[in-house]
Amino acid sequence: MLAPTALLFLPLLAGVLINGLLGAKLPKWFSAALGCGAMGASFLGALIVVPLVSGGAVGDQVLWTWMAAGSFSVDVALKYDALSCVMALIITGVSFLIHIYAAGYMSHEDERGLSRFYTYLNLFVFSMLVLVLGNNYALMFVGWEGVGLCSYLLIGFWYDRERKTGDSTYPSQAAKKAFIVNRIGDFGFLIAIFLMFTTFGTLQFDAIFSNAQIAEGGPALMWGKPVLWWITALLFVGAIGKSAQIPLYVWLPDAMQGPTPVSALIHAATMVTAGVYMVARSNVLYTLAGTGPSLVAPVGIITAAFAATMALTSFDFKGVLAYSTVSQLGYMFVGVGLGAYGAGVAHLMTHAFFKGLLFLTAGSVLHAMRDVGDIRRMGGLSRKMPITFVTFVVAALAIAGFPFLSGFFSKDAILLAAYQQSQWMFWLGAIAAGLTALYMFRLLAIAFLGQSRDQKLFDAAHESPWVMTLPLIVLAVLSATAGAVLGLHEDGLFYRFLADVLNAEHHGTTTMTPMFISVALGLAGMVVGILIYRGKSVDQLNRGNAISALPRAKWYVDEAYDAAIVRPIHEASRWVLWRFVDKWIIDGIVNASAGAVYAVGGVLRNVQTGVVQTYAALILAGAVVLLFVKGLL
Amino acid sequence: MNLTLVVFLPLVGAIVLALAGLFSHGVADRAMRDNALKAGALIVSLVTFVLSLAYIGASPDPVYRAWIPSIGSVFHLRMDGISVWLFILTTFLTPICVLASWRNTRSVPAGVMSAYGDDGGVSGERGVAGFMVALLTLETAMLGTFVAYDLVLFFVFWEMMLIPMYLLIGIWGSPGTRSTFLFGRVSERVYATMKFVLYTMAGSALMLVGILYLRAETGSFDLTLVTAHAAEGFDRRAQYWLFWAFFVAFAIKVPLFPFHTWLPDAHTQAPTAGSIILAGVMLKMGAYGIIRFCLPLFPDAALFYAPFVSVLAVVGIIYGALVAMVQPDMKRLVAYSSVSHLGFIVLGLFSGTNAGVQGAVIQMVSHGISTGALFMLVGMLYDRRHTRQISDFGGIAKRMPAYAAVFVIVTFSSIGLPGTNGFVGEFLILLGTFATEGRAVYAVFAALGVILAAVYMLWMVQRVFFGPIRHSANEDLTDLTLRELAVAAPLVVVVFLIGVFPKYFLDRMDADHAVSDLRKAGSAKEIVRVSPQEGGSGHGSIEVHAPAGGH
DSSP states (O other): OHHHHHHHHHHHHHHHHHHHHHGGGSOHHHHHHHHHHHHHHHHHHHHHHHHHHHTTOOOEEEEEEEEEETTEEEEEEEEOSHHHHHHHHHHHHHHHHHHHHHHHHTTTSOHHHHHHHHHHHHHHHHHHHHHHHBSBHHHHHHHHHHHHHHHHHHHTSSTTOOOOTTOSOOHHHHHHHHHHHHHHHHHHHHHHHHHHHHHHSOOBHHHHHHHHHHHHTSOEEETTEEHHHHHHHHHHHHHHHHTTOTTSTTHHHHGGGSOHHHHHIIIIISGGGHHHHHHHHTHHHHHHHTHIIIIIHHHHHHHHHHHHHHHHHOOBHHHHHHHHHHHHHHHHHHHHHTTOHHHHHHHHHHHHHHHHHHHHHHHHHHHHTTTOOBGGGOOOGGGTOHHHHHHHHHHHHHHTTOTTSHHHHHHHHHHHHHHHHOHHHHHHHHHHHHHHHHHHHHHHHHHHSSOOSOHHHHHHOOOOOHHHHHHHHHHHHHHHHHHHHTTOSTTOHHHHHHTTTSOOOOOSOOOSHHHHHHHHHHHHHHHHHHHHHTTOOHHHHHOOOHHHHHHHTGGGHHHHHIIIIIHHHHHIIIIIIIIIIIIIIIHHHHHHHHHHHHHHHHHHGGGOOOOHHHHHHHHHHHHHHHHHHHTOO | OOHHHHHHHHHHHHHHHHHHHHHTTTOSOHHHHHHHHHHHHHHHHHHHHHHHHGGGTSOOOOEEEEEEGGGTEEEEEOOOTTHHHHHHHHHHHHHHHHHHTTTTOOOOOGGGHHHHHTTTSOOSTTHHHHHHHHHHHHHHHHHHHHHBOBHHHHHHHHHHTHHHHHHHHHHHSOOOOOEEOTTSSEEHHHHHHHHHHHHHHHHHHHHHHHHHHHHHHHSOOBHHHHHHHHHHOOOHHHHHHHHHHHHHHHHHHTTOTTSOTHHHHHHHHSOHHHHHHIIIIIHHHHHHHIIIIIHHHSHHHHHHHHHHHHHHHHHHHHHHHHHHHTOSBHHHHHHHHHHHHHHHHHHHHTTOSHHHHHHHHHHHHHHHHHHHHHHHHHHHHHHHHSOOBGGGOOSTTTTOHHHHHHHHHHHHHHHTOBTBHHHHHHHHHHHHHHHSTTOHHHHHHHHHHHHHHHHHHHHHHHHHHSSOOOOGGGTTOOOOOHHHHHHHHHHHHHHHHHHHOHHHHHHHHTTTOOSOOOOSTTOOOOEEEEEOOSSTTOOOEEEEEOOTTOO
């Protein structure tokens, strides 16, 4: 069964190679068509495989043995089960739409730039598919770092830009930060891999999961925690980095320096959800280890609420969406952390639709506003950009959990799990749901409603071309209907499809209470958001108070990291390690030994006077000493 | 293909070039003469490379001839699964060095020698010939070191490497007008050259004592016999001394923290080709020596000192990375990154696991490719701008897109991105170390180096390539020429080849395997020995023995 999976990967590989090697010489339309065509072919491949998966026909496919040394061996092998199938469909489908959108959005780039963009974009989807289709943790790590590379390349796509006044960062800086912060997470992932290998002797999913019970009752490894606890916790460190949770979320807001299609694809719809996929994929381990309720879900829910405060105060269109993404990822971790793996994955999917859509509308707005992202200079855009506005409203309603739109189903399932297991998590989640509605409709009211705040920009604003609005419409339809169509209600089609892979846990009875609470808070948030922020002038918006100042300054987390970690390491390396230890101590000893030899030579050479009488005297003295030593004198 | 022939082919080429250089003295067309000499060196090194490729399939028959019977030394050359990749790495990098030196080597009339010397290029009437002769002689010395199977022969090749490298750095190194006041007033280049040679020789002296002791103990210099003797085990106390006699020599060469301070100096002063060879091959000599001598001959001592050596390795990994981070000079940065990367190799060698040792060997090759490529790329920039200061650049990706692309690929290979060569070695080393009992925490600390590698490399890339162009001198930088692209391309291909199909390289390492399927999962207490088989056609092999009372 090589054919279908080859269909997923090979077109993208071809796209990467052709655009990557020849790109600068290809006409722009060709680069774009190649990139989109490769992506479309890959999406088609993902669709073709669906019936095979539900028929149970596709197992693991070993392509070649990647590396082997001693008892260690790992294959390049693909796994195509229900979970990877769903992930592949989401990834290729949303990516395809965004590839098309980008042809319009990036049309101002030159030949070299456009082909470079599509090379990176195709390479990203390729890596993302490796991540979700690999049948072992080593291959997952390959995809994991691969998407990190593409994220680096795409955030820094406009590499020659400098810091603009008023901005906290700029593309090449943001790209570097993203990669390094992710590497910190990857460090945990890597150690988890080593731990799994020493525990199970393999890295393959099925082999590990079927042996997981063995490790469960094993001896405590460190600090009284069993090895399985460490494995899952360290894996989660990786997830924290990739999926931008506390304390490693700081790279994601900066990543908005990348082109907006990149933000939509990588930093909303696909890559950042990799951590959620990882936990869902490892559900057997998490269920046994019990790390979910004690670690994953709490981190998720705190992140969800914390990030919402920053989304509520940001004046940057994409900034609001970035913090919203961090917050929504937190929800997904609450789902998978509390054993509601299906709910977590469902929210992953609906979020890919509505957040991808939100970012694309943001791109449409930026396109119209000449790259001005400050919402204080917007206002009244609904009159200029009707399609963008309507699709934005649909997405905003979906994320706010408006009844029967997609977000409603997935968020409700997560909050239900929280309600059944932990009251504090539920209430924090419900409040965050209210905040979600509030910040989305604040954004809507400021940017799209009321009067324009910058007449010149407003006059020039225009609706985007069809190549950009068409993906908006498709995603809007998906955001609105996915819940009902795909069966996201309890025991619906979606959950049944995934049932084999994700071991559903049921805690207590189903109840409508959490749904009513969250919908009520959501509706309240929407109304309050519109009422407060509609028609506000710039001065009124700027009028800060004690409550909003801190979250608007991003709680000074970046500054704290800089002062507590980055600066000290840097300065200590420069002044202590290099200038002092290396130059003075270590090299000093080396030079001192050489100098000592030199000095001794300098003294001894005085003996070589060339005067025969001196030598005779020395011989005599030597003879006397010798005789004395021998006891003859 | 006869091993002796391949080893000495570059030396023969060097002699021919030297004669050609002498007799073409009167040729008026300097450029033509220079190009002919360069082409000659290129052909010789390429032929050597092609011939050596035959060894990928199977190791050649060992060469065994009487050499100095009076002292019991034999001319014994032998290749196994470990030396084969290092051997081919050497033959692969040498033509690249010739091509990388194409632009900045040319001869000028004797009268303007000193003035021209400050160009960082080649000076002197016989500049080109001398340079290429040194390079080819160095190749023979390196190849010989990797296949010598007699202690005296090994020592001869080992010391033979020093002289050409001494000349390459000392004559063709950086112009360096600044001087240092240590030991009189010498230029930084001369200081670095002397430091490199004297430091290495200090280590070699200890090794020579060890070699003589082994001769007294076993009655032979032939490594086959010495190893057979060692299998019965030397006296423990003697092992502890002998281990250090050899290990210090190798640790200096590696260089293992804290013996590393000669490296940044030597690299900064060396010409591009010198840096490529130094980082690509010569540093591996130390690690190779550890595999070939320290581990198999003194296994008890190696096991005893493994934790201590591993601590030094881990310190080196983190220390090298942190110091690399704050370097203002690109070459110095890459040099300190080598200290960090070589720490991984030593860590893997002393892990005592197959994964760790094989990972270390792969890492030796990988580091040769990646760091060799980095030095080459820095050299290309130096050719254009005559500076290596990071702060002199910025935004040059705009002017040199192809160069930037290659540089970024090599950077990520150096960072150890999966799919590139850098990942395989580091991953296996860390895995092997982690699996060694009591060594897991070493692997955890070493893995911090993986984070730091991203920090120092990406920070450099950002400052050199990204942002707007700040210095007007960078405005008219030209992108890679066809020649430069041709030199860079094979390196990039190998980066992915090893990264995607490492099994091919790993399998060859134990292709001559005698024993031992290690698939007893979790058993990580094997000691790796390299031991010869009886009989003429036997190749060295990695054998794994479980220590008494293991498991």
